[in-house]
Amino acid sequence: MKRVLVTGAAGFIGSHLTERLCEDGYEVTGIDSFLDNYQRGLKEENLKRLLDYEDFSFIEADLNEIGLTPVLDGISAVFHLAARPGVRDSWGLHFDEYLSNNVLATQKLLEALKDRPDVFFLYASSSSVYGDADVLPVTEETPPRPVSPYGATKLAAEDMFDLYKREYGTRVTTLRLFSVYGPRQRPDMAVHKFLTAVAAGKPITVYGDGSSGRDYTYVDYVVDAYVKIAEKGIEGAVFNVASGKITTLNELIKVVESALGKKAIVERLPGQPGDVGTTHADISRLEEAIGFDPNTDVLEGIAKQATYLKGAGLI
Numbered sequence: 048m049k050r051v052l053v054t055g056a057a058g059f060i061g062s063h064l065t066e067r068l069c070e071d072g073y074e075v076t077g078i079d080s081f082l083d084n085y086q087r088g089l090k091e092e093n094l095k096r097l098l099d100y101e102d103f104s105f106i107e108a109d110l111n112e113i114g115l116t117p118v119l120d121g122i123s124a125v126f127h128l129a130a131r132p133g134v135r136d137s138w139g140l141h142f143d144e145y146l147s148n149n150v151l152a153t154q155k156l157l158e159a160l161k162d163r164p165d166v167f168f169l170y171a172s173s174s175s176v177y178g179d180a181d182v183l184p185v186t187e188e189t190p191p192r193p194v195s196p197y198g199a200t201k202l203a204a205e206d207m208f209d210l211y212k213r214e215y216g217t218r219v220t221t222l223r224l225f226s227v228y229g230p231r232q233r234p235d236m237a238v239h240k241f242l243t244a245v246a247a248g249k250p251i252t253v254y255g256d257g258s259s260g261r262d263y264t265y266v267d268y269v270v271d272a273y274v275k276i277a278e279k280g281i282e283g284a285v286f287n288v289a290s291g292k293i294t295t296l297n298e299l300i301k302v303v304e305s306a307l308g309k310k311a312i313v314e315r316l317p318g319q320p321g322d323v324g325t326t327h328a329d330i331s332r333l334e335e336a337i338g339f340d341p342n343t344d345v346l347e348g349i350a351k352q353a354t355y356l357k358g359a360g361l362i
């Protein structure tokens with residue numbers, strides 16, 4: 048059986064990925080520091096379902112503080128999802144958290160893997176590395192130009208992978224994820240915030256005129272991309288992982304309203320620093336590589352997230 052490591056395993060995407068890997072018969076070690084970017088209780092709930100798998104083991108630790116050598120023994124792949132996510136908070140006084148969890152932790156993992164050329168590294172990068180691209184949809188060849196400190200740290204980590212690949216032959220593939228949603232989504236993300244506020248009859252805040260768009264990606268497709276890229280051993284590549292479709296903020300509000308059968312109260316404020324106008328990915332590289340077919344309609348996906356939130360007593 049293959050042994051793999053998932054960093055950020057108690058988080059939103061990491062917990063989905065870990066669950067799928069366990070279902071597929073992998074032996075998985077998960078590591079997570081329970082960073083306080085949101086409530087620990089939500090991450091503990093994510094973890095609870097993983098602990099039911101016999102072949103799952105968990106280490107609560109910060110990648111920056113733990114000795115990684117014993118953790119990496121016998122591991123064939125590292126799915127590196129641990130990070131301090133979120134664009135808006137990356138301005139101001141929390142930047143040390145971004146640097147530490149996104150850049151320094153990544154460099155530490157890379158150092159620990161320098162002498163293990165067989166290990167395959169799959170890095171969770173972000174659409175934020177593109178910033179406000181001049182031409183949409185972005186391809187993996189679009190020059191990265193982040194417009195937030197968060198995006199800059201995700202790009203810095205990508206650069207670190209390139210350096211270690213060149214110098215030490217590290218086997219790495221980068222997945223640039225676009226606005227992932229679905230059950231267990233981080234509470235700071237728009238879909239979660241809108242669903243919980245509208246369900247509670249509270250106002251939602253919309254920055255800008257609502258015409259900006261996002262390429263929303265249902266979490267199961269992200270997980271599927273990870274698993275297939277790992278199984279096929281597609282290394283040395285960069286992939287956009289997205290739906291390839293744009294939903295504007297105003298359309299998203301309508302979708303949330305129909306998922307809940309309730310009208311939203313909308314408060315509009317000016318756009319925020321670091322907010323990208325519209326994100327839209329060309330996903331043809333991933334389609335060709337693994338037959339990627341993200342065909343869940345955004346209404347269907349958001350309805351599933353609403354059902355999850357109801358089941359969890361969160362709305």
Ligand SMILES: NC(=O)c1ccc[n+]([C@@H]2O[C@H](COP(=O)([O-])OP(=O)(O)OC[C@H]3O[C@@H](n4cnc5c(N)ncnc54)[C@H](O)[C@@H]3O)[C@@H](O)[C@H]2O)c1
Pocket residue numbers: 054055056057058059060061078079080081082083084090108109110111127128129130131132147148152171172173174223224225226227228233
């Ligand atoms: N959610 C999205 O839409 C999205 C989009 C693009 C990229 N990403 C990337 O995907 C990854 C997962 O994002 P998410 O939305 O699931 O976030 P999340 O916050 O739910 O999960 C990240 C997890 O990493 C853990 N972590 C952070 N720093 C750590 C450290 N130093 N050591 C150990 N654990 C640490 C956190 O405690 C958290 O549980 C991140 O790398 C993020 O940058 C997410």
